[in-house]
Amino acid sequence: MKDDKFELALFLPYLLAQAAENSSLAFQQVYKDRYGMLRTDWRVLFHLGLYGRLTASEIGVRAKTHKTKISRAVQRLTERRFVERARDEQDRRVEHLTLTPQGLAAYADLREVARRYEAALTDGLTEQEAAGLRSALTKLAKAEPQRFT
Amino acid sequence: MKDDKFELALFLPYLLAQAAENSSLAFQQVYKDRYGMLRTDWRVLFHLGLYGRLTASEIGVRAKTHKTKISRAVQRLTERRFVERARDEQDRRVEHLTLTPQGLAAYADLREVARRYEAALTDGLTEQEAAGLRSALTKLAKAEPQRFT
């Protein structure tokens, strides 16, 4: 039963999940309480805020998020007047999404919160930790999923 | 619209979530395909495999997981004969959980997979990245959730 050479607390998928959940809680509280948004909602909002006009599938690719999740997030954001849809006249399958003034305001507000939150999170880390963390996370986030027998 | 001084791809809660999801996919595939387990299931299995006899709430505390999630995971694991429950005779509210031989076998198998997976993940990182990552994640995972206005 007792085991050698394996520590759950050091297993990356486990540790990453714990850190991710723990360090998103306070931010989640804000976008949920202030704007009734879910995780995918704020991500869509931020993509539109940062990059301007995008289609649902462009957001899906950038955010590595399934199209049904995006579709439902856009639906919620549209109902609440944060986002506006516009059909592309050349290709009528495509919808261009933009933030409404209300959406822009929410984005600007949350972006400030995010900025402060980021600072607070980084504050607890040493230079080396922050640097190694960022660099490693970027690799891990981009890496192709491994293969297993 | 265009924004300065904020990068979504560097926002820790976002980057962490991406890295966490991406680096758990292949492992998830294994415990799902081989044993039909969900995320909480393998976590419970590993806790019992690593630390021996535990109660549901002890696992909940260690894994920072809500008791209903644990309860349902234990239910699934018990149905499939990976785990056995035993009432505590002193305090009959408490149930002690242990792995069955079948549970131990599954644990041993998955632990080996985890070990190899961990090695593969770490392989893509430099020494500094791995060190900074681990140290930073541990802090982030333990930190008290921040406070916001």
Next chain:
DNA sequence: CTGTAATAGTTGATTTTGTAACTAACAAGC
């Protein structure tokens, strides 16, 4: 003792996600 609070764990109702199938519009071969 007895009533009230606390703890371990489960259950049920609601919300959210995941998977697959679907509609609508375009593209390309023939």
Next chain:
DNA sequence: GCTTGTTAGTTACAAAATCAACTATTACAG
């Protein structure tokens, strides 16, 4: 033109997560 395939996005149904309420048992104050 017409068939076949592809892409954008939605919808339907099943699986899973969340949150609150619940049972059963113990603790403890008076």
